[in-house]
Amino acid sequence: xxxxxxxxxxxxxxxxxxxxxxxxxxxxxxxxxxxxxxxxxxxxxxxxxxxxxxxxxxxxxxxxxxxxxxxxxxxxxxxxxxxxxxxxxxxxxxxxxxxxxxxxxxxxxxxxxxxxxxxxxxxxxxxxxxxxxxxxxxxxxxxxxxxxxxxxxxxxxxxxxxxxxxxxxxxxxxxxxxxxxxxxxxxxxxxxxxxxxxxxxxxxxxxxxxxxxxxxxxxxxxxxxxxxxxxxxxxxxxxxxxxxxxxxxxxxxxxxxxxxxxxxxxxxxxxxxxxxxxxxxxxxxxxxxxxxxxxxxxxxxxxxxxxxxxxxxxxxxxxxxxxxxxxxxxxxxxxxxxxxxxxxxxxxxxxxxxxxxxxxxxxxxxxxxxxxxxxxxxxxxxxxxxxxxxxxxxxxxxxxxxxxxxxxxxxxxxxxxxxxxxxxxxxxxxxxxxxxxxxxxxxxxxxxxxxxxxxxxxxxxxxxxxxxxxxxxxxxxxxxxxxxxxxxxx
Ligand SMILES: *Cc1c(COP(=O)(O)O)cnc(C)c1O
Numbered sequence: 001x002x003x004x005x006x007x008x009x010x011x012x013x014x015x016x017x018x019x020x021x022x023x024x025x026x027x028x029x030x031x032x033x034x035x036x037x038x039x040x041x042x043x044x045x046x047x048x049x050x051x052x053x054x055x056x057x058x059x060x061x062x063x064x065x066x067x068x069x070x071x072x073x074x075x076x077x078x079x080x081x082x083x084x085x086x087x088x089x090x091x092x093x094x095x096x097x098x099x100x101x102x103x104x105x106x107x108x109x110x111x112x113x114x115x116x117x118x119x120x121x122x123x124x125x126x127x128x129x130x131x132x133x134x135x136x137x138x139x140x141x142x143x144x145x146x147x148x149x150x151x152x153x154x155x156x157x158x159x160x161x162x163x164x165x166x167x168x169x170x171x172x173x174x175x176x177x178x179x180x181x182x183x184x185x186x187x188x189x190x191x192x193x194x195x196x197x198x199x200x201x202x203x204x205x206x207x208x209x210x211x212x213x214x215x216x217x218x219x220x221x222x223x224x225x226x227x228x229x230x231x232x233x234x235x236x237x238x239x240x241x242x243x244x245x246x247x248x249x250x251x252x253x254x255x256x257x258x259x260x261x262x263x264x265x266x267x268x269x270x271x272x273x274x275x276x277x278x279x280x281x282x283x284x285x286x287x288x289x290x291x292x293x294x295x296x297x298x299x300x301x302x303x304x305x306x307x308x309x310x311x312x313x314x315x316x317x318x319x320x321x322x323x324x325x326x327x328x329x330x331x332x333x334x335x336x337x338x339x340x341x342x343x344x345x346x347x348x349x350x351x352x353x354x355x356x357x358x359x360x361x362x363x364x365x366x367x368x369x370x371x372x373x374x375x376x377x378x379x380x381x382x383x384x385x386x387x388x389x390x391x392x393x394x395x396x397x398x399x400x401x402x403x404x405x406x407x408x409x410x411x412x413x414x415x416x417x418x419x420x421x422x423x424x425x426x427x428x429x430x431x432x433x434x435x436x437x438x439x440x441x442x443x444x445x446x447x448x449x450x451x452x453x454x455x456x457x458x459x460x461x462x463x464x465x466x467x468x469x470x471x472x473x474x475x476x477x478x479x480x481x482x483x484x485x486x487x488x489x490x
Contacts, residue, residue, distance in 0.1 A: 013029060063277040063278070063373075065276055066422065075323070076323040079321075085318050090322060097121075098117070100122065100287070100329055101118050101121065102118045105289045108263050109262050110289060121287070121288060122275075122286070122287055123286040123288060126273065129272035130166050131316055132315070133272055134204075135174060135300060136297055140295070140297055154202050156176060157179065158181070158199055159190065160180065160195070160209065161409045162213065162214050162215075163178075163244070183409070185414060188214055188215045190208065199231060209245075210252060211251065214418070215367055215369070215377045216247070217372045218252065218372055221265060222260045222261065225267045229266070239267075241265070241269065242268070243272075246272060246277060255341070270291065273286065279331065281331060296314070300314055301313070346423070353427055353431070354421070358376070361438055364380060377418045386445075387415065391440055391441065404416065
């Protein structure tokens with residue numbers, strides 16, 4: 001991103017240890033070099049620099065997949081040069097995306113017969129999927145208002161204050177007011193009662209989250225559907241529901257098949273899911289499916305023919321890679337329903353290991369629920385001496401990337417640590433993590449008691465070198481972490 005900041009006090013040139021065997025001059029950092037360099041030098045320079053990135057497998061901040069089978073890696077590499085949009089040239093890739101859309105729509109109980117085809121599209125991720133779903137709602141609402149001779153200047157969307165940033169993006173980019181139901185201490189998801197109270201004639205949809213980013217908790221879509229149906233009947237409106245199942249869409253069907261959250265509920269008109277989260281594919285794939293053809297306004301679909309035959313497209317981007325779609329198809333056929341279920345069960349098992357380990361320390365409150373996304377969100381029972389931010393920073397020392405953040409409004413005074421459990425997080429890593437958390441917490445407590453002992457001895461609370469040192473370390477880590485990350489959770 002052009003507006004990203006760079007580390008200020010660095011040299012304007014890149015120097016490299018091993019690559020100096022190949023090149024003797026340093027490279028400018030922000031200016032394209034005048035001359036080419038040998039390919040092995042370029043490779044060495046970049047891979048040396050990338051060594052300083054964190055290890056993706058230890059990045060417990062993110063839902064996004066960091067491991068796939070080598071066979072799938074092979075398929076990805078062999079399709080890396082295929083542009084997905086060239087559907088005429090790569091009809092098989094297009095066919096695979098269509099199969100994925102149909103599998104997902106059926107997994108989410110779209111009302112369709114054996115021979116019907118689903119309405120949906122592969123995207124770069126849930127963010128693009130949500131932009132498309134939001135646009136469809138906005139367009140449908142506008143068309144209806146126009147046909148009734150009513151104004152359509154002030155569309156709004158109702159969500160919880162716990163929504164992922166992409167909803168705020170949608171609202172700002174596409175000029176829709178975001179009406180947020182505030183969360184509160186002890187209840188960190190959208191309250192359906194309050195959401196329905198916020199609904200008015202300008203509401204294009206209520207967005208419920210299946211798997212809140214903050215705590216992994218599922219919002220009560222069934223109750224929302226009930227309350228909204230009643231409100232629609234009373235008012236004559238037909239406000240629909242979108243389910244943001246970015247993280248939960250590939251969890252709930254396997255772990256909680258009886259949970260009603262999807263197209264089984266009549267007001268749910270579209271659902272997005274991230275293929276690169278629990279869909280188990282590397283970053284770069286999401287999906288949006290609509291209940292029926294009628295829920296996607298025709299005028300949003302473009303028909304192009306300059307690459308060959310007529311192609312309907314409904315995406316924000318034109319060109320993109322094919323690999324992720326192919327990888328998604330691989331996971332679907334490789335794992336099947338039972339395979340996904342096993343993976344999710346395993347993740348849940350590791351959540352429980354971690355939960356028990358943390359409970360045993362007696363220092364944490366577990367905020368996340370047992371039913372939800374496989375993650376553990378927890379807060380400190382006592383933050384008077386050190387905070388979850390200190391723990392997060394100290395854990396970087398061991399390579400763990402575990403974000404600490406404050407809850408959304410009106411629960412900002414609560415801060416939590418969140419550990420996302422993915423397929424590649426093993427039981428032994430869970431044990432290791434618990435040991436490291438205990439170590440970090442003990443160290444901080446020891447430093448604190450040493451500090452208070454020396455205070456007691458000297459009787460001078462201000463002259464406290466241990467505490468100063470601790471503070472210095474904390475400050476260093478904070479700066480280090482802030483310099484590294486763009487946002488805490490994704
Ligand atoms: C991750 C996430 C998103 C954004 O999804 P991307 O696939 O990263 O674009 C949106 N909503 C929720 C609830 C999420 O967890």
